[in-house]
Amino acid sequence: MAEKAAATGAAKEPKPANGTPESPYRHSGDAPTAGPLGEERAADLGAAPALEPPALAPAESSPVVPDGDSAPSTESVVAEPGHAAEPQPAPSGSRAGRNLPAALAVGFGLGLSLIAILLFVPKVFIAVAGTAVGVATWEVAKRLREADVLVPRIPLIVGGQAVFWLGWPYGASGVAGAFAGTALVCMVWRLFDHGLRTAPRNFLRDTAITVFTLAWIPLLASFATLLLLEPDGNLRVLTFMILVVCSDVGGYVAGVLFGKHPMVPSISPKKSWEGFCGSLLFCVIGGLLTVTLLLQANSMVGVVLGVGLVVVATVGDLIESQIKRELGIKDMGTLLPGHGGIMDRLDSMLPSAFVSWLVLSTLI
Numbered sequence: 001m002a003e004k005a006a007a008t009g010a011a012k013e014p015k016p017a018n019g020t021p022e023s024p025y026r027h028s029g030d031a032p033t034a035g036p037l038g039e040e041r042a043a044d045l046g047a048a049p050a051l052e053p054p055a056l057a058p059a060e061s062s063p064v065v066p067d068g069d070s071a072p073s074t075e076s077v078v079a080e081p082g083h084a085a086e087p088q089p090a091p092s093g094s095r096a097g098r099n100l101p102a103a104l105a106v107g108f109g110l111g112l113s114l115i116a117i118l119l120f121v122p123k124v125f126i127a128v129a130g131t132a133v134g135v136a137t138w139e140v141a142k143r144l145r146e147a148d149v150l151v152p153r154i155p156l157i158v159g160g161q162a163v164f165w166l167g168w169p170y171g172a173s174g175v176a177g178a179f180a181g182t183a184l185v186c187m188v189w190r191l192f193d194h195g196l197r198t199a200p201r202n203f204l205r206d207t208a209i210t211v212f213t214l215a216w217i218p219l220l221a222s223f224a225t226l227l228l229l230e231p232d233g234n235l236r237v238l239t240f241m242i243l244v245v246c247s248d249v250g251g252y253v254a255g256v257l258f259g260k261h262p263m264v265p266s267i268s269p270k271k272s273w274e275g276f277c278g279s280l281l282f283c284v285i286g287g288l289l290t291v292t293l294l295l296q297a298n299s300m301v302g303v304v305l306g307v308g309l310v311v312v313a314t315v316g317d318l319i320e321s322q323i324k325r326e327l328g329i330k331d332m333g334t335l336l337p338g339h340g341g342i343m344d345r346l347d348s349m350l351p352s353a354f355v356s357w358l359v360l361s362t363l364i
Contacts, residue, residue, distance in 0.1 A: 041351035057271035106336050110345075114241065116278045124233035126168055126225060133164050133221045136343040139333040140213055147327050150202070151210045152189040159185060167225035175222045179214065216319075218342070221356040230361075232295060239290040240356035243306060244349050245277040246286035247313045254278020268321040278313060283310040301363045308355045312347035320347035 027259050065316030137160045141153045160180025191200055200206075202342050227236045263271040287306025291297050298328030320343070324330065333341020 006024075013109055027132070031284050032364070040155045054326075065274060070209025102151070104320070106339055108147050111245065115238065118238045120232045123236075124239065125228065126165070126235070127226055129221065130161060130164050131342050132346065133159055133218055135335070136212065136341070137217050139335075139341045140217065143332055144209060149208050149209050150190065150193070151213060152193065155182065155185045155189050156214060158209055160214060163214065163218040163350065164222050164225060166221045170228070171229065172226060175219070179219055182214055189323060190333075214363050217350065220354050221346070223353040227353070227357050227360070233292045236356065236360050239294055239305075239360075240309065240352055241257045241349070242290050243283050243286050243309045243356075244308075244352050245311055246282040247310050247348065251275040251279040252315075254281075265316060267318050267325065271314075271317070279310045279314065280307070283307070283313075293362075295364060301359070304363065305359045307355055309352050312351040312355045316348040316351045320344070 025324060040279055091263075114125070114128070117128060134157055137157050138153070141151050144151050145153070159178065162178040163175055163182060168174075170177075172249070187210075190203060190207050190210065194200060203335045224237055227233050227240070230236055251271075252275070255270075255272050258274040258278075259272035261273045262269060263273050263276055270317055283306040286304075287302035287304075288299050291302030291305060292299050295301075320332075324332070331340030332343040335341050336345060339345055346361070
């Protein structure tokens with residue numbers, strides 16, 4: 001055998017001292033990439049250590065973009081070894097990250113329609129708002145169930161409509177009774193949704209999120225119904241809606257022109273302190289004009305209302321931003337081009353309805 005090997009010129013490879021066969025890839029650049037478990041196995045086989053990946057250049061810092069939840073995050077994403085990079089949304093033509101022409105067209109159309117309804121047929125506003133509340137509740141429930149949070153959709157949506165509508169004939173007592181009854185029905189529904197022989201899983205989490213959703217959308221929206229019950233209720237609703245628009249426009253303009261200092265980057269990297277100051281300025285001016293001209297009330301009421309609304313409108317935006325961040329989504333829905341879903345337009349209006357009812361009912 002030795003003579004045959006010498007004749008063919010084949011040199012016998014040395015065997016390691018530990019008796020383990022040497023890896024066939026030791027002297028080759030074609031060694032397969034190994035994961036964590038493969039690396040341990042390669043070490044046992046005496047394989048050469050894998051080359052370190054080349055260092056990546058640090059990503060440039062992203063500028064603060066103006067306020068608004070429709071703007072995608074500008075944070076750079078680097079794929080981990082062995083994982084494909086997630087697809088990033090294509091950049092839009094607007095610095096705010098939204099389809100600006102579509103957003104403006106939809107916004108103006110909805111705004112003019114609501115103004116006409118409030119001025120000429122104010123009771124129809126309840127039907128329009130109730131429909132929006134139902135759609136928004138459905139959007140949120142759908143997103144939650146996609147994240148394996150089993151909110152009981154039927155009692156949540158139906159009961160949410162009761163919370164909103166019963167404020168019209170029965171006032172605050174109707175709202176409170178419908179809220180408590182709906183919360184109880186949702187708890188029982190979730191308790192037995194798998195039958196009597198199977199105990200529910202994550203019952204506390206699911207029912208807590210269900211009651212939160214019930215309070216977040218139908219309960220806060222019901223204060224718009226309570227505002228409408230006043231003799232000048234249509235003007236009160238119009239006032240708070242104008243101020244919410246002032247907050248959005250002021251934040252957008254100031255954010256585009258001056259936004260440099262992030263407000264809450266851990267929740268919404270798009271919001272800046274400059275945008276918040278713009279919202280505050282526009283809201284205070286809008287409050288002075290609407291309260292004195294539409295409601296014929298003291299101008300200081302307009303200042304208080306403007307300051308209160310810009311704070312809660314901003315908080316409402318941040319709350320929805322955090323919820324969407326935890327759910328891993330960009331928008332709650334796709335019904336409104338350039339805006340997202342119905343809930344993406346109600347996030348700042350819902351807490352603003354409550355504060356408007358509180359301030360105007362107390363000071364006027």
